[in-house]
Amino acid sequence: MxxxxxxxxxxxxxxxxxxxxxxxxxxxxxxxxxxxxxxxxxxxxxxxxxxxxQSMGTNVLIVTNQSMRGGGPSTGGGGGASLTWEDLTALQAEEIPTIKWMAPVLDSRTQVVSEEANWNTRVYGTNATWFKIRNWEAAEGTLLDEDTGNSNAKVTVIGKTVATQLFGTASPIGQTIRVNGQPYEVIGVLTAKGQGPMGDNDDAMVIPVKTFQQKIDRGIAKYFRGQLLVSMTRDDAAEQTMAKISSILRDRHKLDGSQEDDFRIRNPAEWAxxxxxxxxxxxxxxxxxxxxxxxxxxxxxxxxxxxxxxxxxxxxxxxxxxxxxxxxxxxxxxxxxxxxxxxxxxxxxxxxxxxxxxxxxxxxxxxxxxxxxxxxxxxxxxxxxxxxxxxxxxxxxxxxxxxxxxxxx
Amino acid sequence: MTTPLIEMRAIERTYVMGDNLVHALRGVDLTIDKGSSIAIMGTSGSGKSTMMNIMGCLDQPTKGSYLLNGKDVSRLSRSQLADVRGRMIGFVFQSFNLLSRTSALENVEMPLMYQGVSSADRHKRARQALERVNLAGREHHHTNQLSGGQQQRVAIARALVTEAPVIMADEPTGNLDSKTSFEVMAILQGLVDEGKTVILVTHEADIAAYASRVVTLRDGLIIEDRQQTPVKAGEVAA
Structure with a gap:
């Protein structure tokens, strides 16, 4: 058949x-x-x-205080914090060969307001290097540069989500956003990154770190209550770099052998x-x-x-x-x-x-x-x-x- | 001299039933010429079913030889035997043995499928076979929608479609009333007139009367083999 x-x-x-x-x-x-x-x-x-x-950036280490508080502006007092701004400067000065870039990041969830709308977003205080570490480009306008990033200028670069929420389809460049009553001029809009580990990457507003300290943390403090992002030159340099940072910080914090670290260095690659x-x-x-x-x-x-x-x-x-x-x-x-x-x-x-x-x-x-x-x-x-x-x-x-x-x- | 269609020599068939040997056939010689009609009679247990199974190539003899159309089929493999059955024998059973929930046409086509006949050819030949048994127009009825007589005629069409020279009819009227029986027997007798060899297996003398030769079996042996003038089913029906 x-x-x-x-x-x-x-x-x-x-x-x-x-x-x-x-x-x-x-x-x-x-x-x-x-x-x-x-x-x-x-x-x-x-x-x-x-x-x-990958959206967090590759070859990145995160240095924080031992007890990191998630969210909210850090207000006064020394409770829990041990890292100082001077520590950061010292690390910078060491010029560790496996370190490519470093950027401090302060952040706070805050209400932000435009002429038409208001929105609750995460405000980051950082400098120009941060964009390089996160490999993030401007879709429109410019990013913070060496000058603006290190100044206390009231300028901001915003994520796509914030742009849409506050300005709709209109171009946000040159517009003003108010945070805690202070006006910030929008100089750039970031390219869309989508979802990240902390939620929507694009729900962000970036301002110079000094401006953040003065206007959001209300005053320059001794202690550093944010994250220090460290990007490395090579994939396999994590252990070496962590050891180096650790030894510098332990030295500066005068910790002896029996004492535990009063700071934390995380390696997201390992976590991932x-x-x-x-x-x-x-x-x-x-x-x-x-x-x-x-x-x-x-x-x-x-x-x-x-x-x-x-x-x-x-x-x-x-x-x-x-x-x-x-x-x-x-x-x-x-x-x-x-x-x-x-x-x-x-x-x-x-x-x-x-x-x-x-x-x-x-x-x-x-x-x-x-x-x-x-x-x-x-x-x-x-x-x-x-x-x-x-x-x-x-x-x-x-x-x-x-x-x-x-x-x- | 022409070779006889069926030539059985010293056929024996033994079954093992548990510890016992059952001798169903004890040495049967039978020769059947092409174009004849023959009735094989006997009571149950006489060996007539075994005889039919062997003649129909459904079974093989334990001893003896069986020449079908001059070819020894008593030692063939199951597969070769199936092939011989398909080409040489058309079966008509008491219980019709049609596929249910299947159209008359498909039932008739079935033997041709196993001979590798193309689909178009199968349709044509199956239709013709159904016409020969006066079932034109019922091709697409399912067999369970047909009466007993009609079902048996479908079965006859199935036996005819391969142009097999031998039609083996096992109690073909056993499940039919007498009027329908006449119709079925008339068709079978018509086939003899066309040159087919029709072998009736029955225990009823009435049915055996339609054949021109009657062979009677008892206890696995032929006890009688006589010629007779067959009753014409067509005349009885009329």
């Missing part, structure tokens, strides 16, 4: 038992769907972590690596669970095919009586199982794609369609059809036509 005829026959037989066909297929559909959704999400999550890491590792582990685990569900789907196919062979014993007998060879009978059942698995597989790929797309949107990570995985999953479902369809098919082909013809259902 020609293969085409066999296929037609298989499709007709499956069509005759629509409900059963559908139920059998569901196992495969969900198996394949789960594999694709899980692998896609896993890869998406990993990429998201990677992007977050750890994040990535754990996402990868979860992704692998989910993929395994999905693969198991695919296997169970396959066993479902075998189960139904076995039932089908028994139920159709009489039919097999008739076919053999009119000239079907054992091979014809085997092929027929095998092709039925393959068609079942292949159609289920195709639906599964579609379902997996849909689910992955939904999850990507929901969790805000990039949608990756794992084409390779889809191809493999599809091949596996075909393999499941062959693998789990073979045994029932062989059983069918071994039936004795006389017994089969006499079989009462």
């Amino acid at each position: 020609s293969l085409l005829t066999t296929f037609k026959l298989a499709i007709r037989a499956l069509w005759r038992n629509k409900v059963r066909t559908l139920l059998t297929m569901i196992g495969i559909v969900f198996g394949i769907g789960a594999v694709i959704a899980m692998v896609s999400s896993g890869q998406g999550a990993q990429l998201a972590v990677k992007q977050v890491f 690596k750890a994040q990535q590792d754990s996402t990868e582990r979860i992704a692998t685990l989910l993929a395994i669970v999905a693969a198991v569900s695919l296997l169970i789907g396959g066993i479902g196919v075998m189960n139904i095919m076995l039932v089908s062979v028994i139920e159709r014993t009489r039919e097999i007998g008739i076919r053999m009586a009119v000239g079907a060879k054992p091979l014809d009978v085997m092929t027929q059942f095998l092709v039925e199982a393959i068609v079942l698995a292949a159609v289920g597989g195709a639906l599964g790929v579609a379902l997996g794609y849909g689910a992955a797309h939904y999850m990507a949107g929901y969790f805000g990570w990039p949608m990756i369609f794992p084409a390779k995985t889809a191809a493999i999953a599809f091949a596996v479902s075909g393999g499941v059809g062959v693998g789990f369809g073979l045994y029932p098919a062989i059983r069918a082909s071994r039936l004795d036509p006389i017994t089969a013809l006499r079989y009462e259902t």
Whole structure:
């Protein structure tokens, strides 16, 4: 019998038992769907972590006080702070060879106001170097430069989100934003960066660090209550650089061997690596669970095919009586199982794609369609059809036509 | 001298049933010429079903040789036997043995599928076969929508479609009322007139009366083999 005829026959037989066909297929559909959704999400999550890491700037270390308070303006007093502005100057003066740039960052969540609107955003006080470390360009206007960055000028560079919230579609350049009653002239708008580890990267307003101290922290203090961003010349210089910074600061803070650091040096690359590792582990685990569900789907196919062979014993007998060879009978059942698995597989790929797309949107990570995985999953479902369809098919082909013809259902 | 269509020599068939050996056929010699009609009679347990299975190439003899159209088929593989069945034998069963939820046309086409006949050819030949059994216009009825007589005629069409020289009819009227039985027998007799060899397997003398030769089996041996003038089913029906 020609293969085409066999296929037609298989499709007709499956069509005759629509409900059963559908139920059998569901196992495969969900198996394949789960594999694709899980692998896609896993890869998406990993990429998201990677992007977050990249948006923070690569080769960066962050030096802070031991007890960092998140958010809000730091107000007076010495509580918790140990780093001083002089420490920063000293570090700068050391000219550590693995350090490329350094930039202090102060920040505060504050209400900012334009003529038309107001908005709550994070205000950063820093200098021109910060933009280099964060690899951030101006979309419009200019960034803080050496002069403005180190002055106490009331100028600001704003993120896309702030620009949109305060000025809508109009150009913000030359406009005024008021913070704590003080007017700041907008000199630039940053390119859009999207989501970062702390939320929307573009929800930011940058002013010179000195201006920040005077107008937002209300006065120049001895202690430094922000983050010192340090960018390194090489990827592999982190340990060396951390040790160097640490020894300079310990020296300056007069800490002896038994005392712990009163500052903290963090390496986001390490954190990102750890994040990535754990996402990868979860992704692998989910993929395994999905693969198991695919296997169970396959066993479902075998189960139904076995039932089908028994139920159709009489039919097999008739076919053999009119000239079907054992091979014809085997092929027929095998092709039925393959068609079942292949159609289920195709639906599964579609379902997996849909689910992955939904999850990507929901969790805000990039949608990756794992084409390779889809191809493999599809091949596996075909393999499941062959693998789990073979045994029932062989059983069918071994039936004795006389017994089969006499079989009462 | 022409070779006989069927030539069985010293056919024996033994089954193992648990610890016992059952001798279904104990040495049967039978020669059937092409174009004849023959009834194989016997009570249940006489060996007539075994005889039919072997003649129809569904089963093989334990001993002896079976020449079908001059070719020894008693030692063929299952696959070769299936091929011989497809080309040489058309079956008509008591319980029709049609595929349910399948159209008459598809049922009739089925044997041709296994001979690799193209789809267009299959349709054409199946339609012609259905016309021969007066079922033109019922091609697309599902078999379960047809009456018993119609179903048996579909089965006959299926036996005819391959142009097989031998029609094996196992109690073909066993599930039919007497009027429908006449119709079915009339069709089968018509086939003999066209040159087919029709083998009826039955325990009813009424049915055997339609054949020109009656072979009676008992306990695995032929006890009687006689010629007769067959009753014409067409005349009885009329």
